[in-house]
Amino acid sequence: MEPVLSVEELSVRISGLHILQGVSFTVAPTGVTVLLGRNGVGKTTTLRAIVGLTPPAGEVRGTIRMGAQSLLARPTHRLVRGGLGYVPEDRCVFAGLTVAENLRLAERRGTTPAYDKVFALFPELDRRGRQRAGSLSGGQQQMLAIGRVLLNDNRLLLVDEPTKGLAPKVVTEVAEVLERVAESVPVLLVEQNLAVVRRLARDAVVLAAGKVAWTGDARELLLETALTKSLLGVGSAEVAAPSARSEPAGPAVAREDQH
Amino acid sequence: MGTVILLALTGLGLAALYFLVASGLSLVFGLADVLNFAHGLFLGVGAYGTWWAAGNLPGAGPDGFGFVFAVAFGVAAGTLVAILVELVLIRPLYSRTIEQVLVTVGLSLAGVALLQATWGADARPFPRPDWTRQVTGIFGAQVPNGGLLLIIAAVLVLGAILAFLRWTRYGLVIRAGVENREMVTALGIDVRKAFTLVFAIGGAAAALAGALGGVYFGTVSPGQGGSLLIFAFIVVVIGGMGSVVGSAYAAVVVGLVQQFVNYYGTSGLGDICVVGLLAVVLLLRPQGIAGKVATA
Numbered sequence: 001m002e003p004v005l006s007v008e009e010l011s012v013r014i015s016g017l018h019i020l021q022g023v024s025f026t027v028a029p030t031g032v033t034v035l036l037g038r039n040g041v042g043k044t045t046t047l048r049a050i051v052g053l054t055p056p057a058g059e060v061r062g063t064i065r066m067g068a069q070s071l072l073a074r075p076t077h078r079l080v081r082g083g084l085g086y087v088p089e090d091r092c093v094f095a096g097l098t099v100a101e102n103l104r105l106a107e108r109r110g111t112t113p114a115y116d117k118v119f120a121l122f123p124e125l126d127r128r129g130r131q132r133a134g135s136l137s138g139g140q141q142q143m144l145a146i147g148r149v150l151l152n153d154n155r156l157l158l159v160d161e162p163t164k165g166l167a168p169k170v171v172t173e174v175a176e177v178l179e180r181v182a183e184s185v186p187v188l189l190v191e192q193n194l195a196v197v198r199r200l201a202r203d204a205v206v207l208a209a210g211k212v213a214w215t216g217d218a219r220e221l222l223l224e225t226a227l228t229k230s231l232l233g234v235g236s237a238e239v240a241a242p243s244a245r246s247e248p249a250g251p252a253v254a255r256e257d258q259h
Numbered sequence: 260m261g262t263v264i265l266l267a268l269t270g271l272g273l274a275a276l277y278f279l280v281a282s283g284l285s286l287v288f289g290l291a292d293v294l295n296f297a298h299g300l301f302l303g304v305g306a307y308g309t310w311w312a313a314g315n316l317p318g319a320g321p322d323g324f325g326f327v328f329a330v331a332f333g334v335a336a337g338t339l340v341a342i343l344v345e346l347v348l349i350r351p352l353y354s355r356t357i358e359q360v361l362v363t364v365g366l367s368l369a370g371v372a373l374l375q376a377t378w379g380a381d382a383r384p385f386p387r388p389d390w391t392r393q394v395t396g397i398f399g400a401q402v403p404n405g406g407l408l409l410i411i412a413a414v415l416v417l418g419a420i421l422a423f424l425r426w427t428r429y430g431l432v433i434r435a436g437v438e439n440r441e442m443v444t445a446l447g448i449d450v451r452k453a454f455t456l457v458f459a460i461g462g463a464a465a466a467l468a469g470a471l472g473g474v475y476f477g478t479v480s481p482g483q484g485g486s487l488l489i490f491a492f493i494v495v496v497i498g499g500m501g502s503v504v505g506s507a508y509a510a511v512v513v514g515l516v517q518q519f520v521n522y523y524g525t526s527g528l529g530d531i532c533v534v535g536l537l538a539v540v541l542l543l544r545p546q547g548i549a550g551k552v553a554t555a
Contacts, residue, residue, distance in 0.1 A: 053441060056354040080447035092442045094435045105435050106446045148446065 002067075004029040004156050004186045005050070010062035012042070012049050019045045021210040022062070027156065027203075032178070032187045034201035034218055038233050041207040043190045044089055047158045050188075051086045052076040066156060081108060083155035087162060089190075091145040095134025099125055099144055102133050106148040113151040121177050122147050139170030146177060157187045163196055175199055194234065198222055206231045261399035266518050268397065272406030272475060274514025275413030279468035280491035281498065281506040282420060283341075283461020289437040289501015291454045292356070293349055296363040298465055298491070299484030300344075300370035301337040305466025306385075306479045307374060309333030313386035321386030329386070330470045334463050341462020345455050353454075367485060374481035382480035385473035392477075405475040412471055413507075416464055420503050429456055437501040490517075493533055497540045499547025508548050512536070 003026035012020040019042045027033045035043045045054075053076055054060050064071040071079055080086065094102050103125070107113045119126040122143040128136065133144060142162055149157060162178065163171040175196045178187065182200065191197050197204070201218035213231055214221065222228055284298050312319040312332035319329040348366065352358045391408060394401040424430035432453045436443045443450050465484075472487070473479045494513050498505030513533050520529035540547065 051445065053445065075449070076444040077447050077449045080445060086445045088442065088445065092439055092445075094438050094442070096438055097431070097435060101431055101435075105431055105443070105448070108447055152447070 001029050003027055004066060005188065006063075006065045007046070007050070008063040008065075010046065010049060010060070010064065012045050012054060012058060012060050014045070014055055014058040019210055020049070023207065023210070023212055025205040025212055025215055027186060027188045029186055030182075031202040032182045032189050032200045033203040033205065034197050035188060035190045035205050035207065036197065036221075036232060037207035037213070039192075042210050043207055044160055046207070047086070047160050047188070047190060051084055051158055052079050053086075083153065085149040085152070085154035085157040085185075087145050087149055087157065087159045089160040089164065091138075091141045093133040093136070093141045093144050093148075095132065097133055098130050099133055099136070100129035102144055103148060103151060106151045108152050111152060114153075115151065118147040118150050121150065121180065137170075139166050139173065142166060142170070142174055143177070146174070146181075150181065154185050157181065157185055159187055160190045161192060162189075163191065163193050171196065194222065194228075194232075261401075262522075264398050265400035265402060266522055267515065268400065268402045268410070269406050270515040270518030271511065272403075272409045272514070273518060274510040274512075275406075275409040276468055276472050276475065276487065277490050277494045277513060278413045278507050278510035279409075279416060279464045279471070280487055281494040281510060282416065282503050283457070283464045284488075284491055285495045285498060285501055285503060285506045286420075286433065286437075286457045287454075287461050288495065290433055290440065290450075290457050291349075291353065292440075293353075293359055294356075294363070295349075295461075296360065296488070297344060297366040297370065298363075298461065299488035300367050301341050301462040301465035302469035302472070302484035302487060303370060303374055303481060304340045305333040305337035305469030306473045306483060307333075307378065307469075308336035308466065309470040309473060310383065310385055310479050322388050326386070326388050330467070333470045334466045337466020337469065338459050338463040341458045341465075342455060344462075345458035349458070350451065350454070367488075371481045371485060378481075380481060382478040385477055385479045387474045387477070391474050403475075405471075405477075409471050409475055412467060413510075416467065417503065417507050420460065420464075423460075424503070429453060433457060490533065493537050495547075497537060497547055499549035502547065502549035505547055505549030 005027040008024045010020050010023040011018070023046060035046060037043055048054055049060050050064055050071065052071070052074060060072060066084065069082070094105070097105070103118070124140060125144060125147050128140070133141060136144065146162065159178065162174050166174065171193065178189070179200055181187065189200065197218060204216060204218035204221050205212060206214040206221070208231060214227070228234060280298065280302060284295060287293050287295050309329045309332065313321050313326065313329040316329065316332060319325050319332060344366065348362050349359065352362060391405045393404050395404055395407060424434055432443060432448055432450070436450050436453055440450055469484065472483065490513060494506055494509045497513065498509035516532050516536060517529035520532045521527065
């Protein structure tokens, strides 16, 4: 099957730092592809480069294609309207707007927003329509951030650390939602929680020092204890942790500096 | 008692003038991160546009509907200039702060020079309806009608901007963009259109300030916009970048402090107090009264 996204020789320099140094990988047209690596290796930078959010002072080279379409140098709003959904790290909901206004903002002209689908996945968003997004809990904000993107049809979803900082119960809920979402649209996921990765991901791309260090089957990677330990910096006991279904707040990839 | 009421209402008139200039300045900075030193030019265009229209445009004049038409012409001219400035000069320079500052400072100087070259450096008498030269008795104070007109106009503009921000799609985009512009684009919205819109709104409000400021002061001069802009910047910083309501509160505080201190203290001391107030706000609450929120 043709990949939904192909990234070739992607290099990103920001303020003199060569963060990505020729990254190449593909995203399968179904299921979840997870982008792994220790903190600071360029996972978020990769997602932001794909969606055109590299800072103006940054320099991006290489090729990014969604189907036959080249994505580089196209403005972010056009990429998103073209079916590239983006859920950023730290949710980025509009704290001063209500939940309903956050959702209304995501509506696209000429399309019918899928409120039924979003409220079926997140009934709480319907009940809290008049509440300011800034007063929601972290988990509710994450649901709003995901719900905002699911209002529209997407060809690919980019989801950056959706379980970061969430309580174990909420991590399970978010993982369940992403599992259901991935049944209808491919997802490129950045995730530190290996239990969630084990539950959701089919393919894995591991970055190390701005380069692709490993690609392949995600479950295979997690079974290779020594390899996982060397690539992600987690202990063997953590890698061998059970499935996310029972213990969602599993081990996290070692944290270093952050971009 | 009459003196206090007179000072309060003339202070509010001054506050209204500051608010009309500051509201657009605040929205432009809050949404687009542009510190627009050329904002005073829009005020100058509005003032001179109204002055010129009242004397030359068929149907326009210093009285009745003719004056309304002249003000509408001045506001339209200021809005058009604001849109052109955004599209031609600012848009290529987004994210290049230093260049933006240089261009807008240069444009403000060039604008004043152009007005001087065209109509001279001296202040000119402003055509205004007779009733604006008269006073209205309020609780024993004889308050100039020109000041009351400014207060009414500012309240209407505040209401209109808040209704626009609250009830329209573009208002929603602007409120969200003031919080997180990048995320607005990540939802598929071309935020540059909102930039042009806030420039147009700011230009219109500043041009109205120019026209009604002409009524208030009785004259129009090329440097009027620049001197008002200094206090408008102070109002924006005290009110909170991007907050229209914050600008309204700050304008009232600045206008009243200036008027009362200048009257009861030494002339000019009010201006110094306002700068002192700015320093205190920057030290204790650098985000301003309202912080970075587009509505409240």
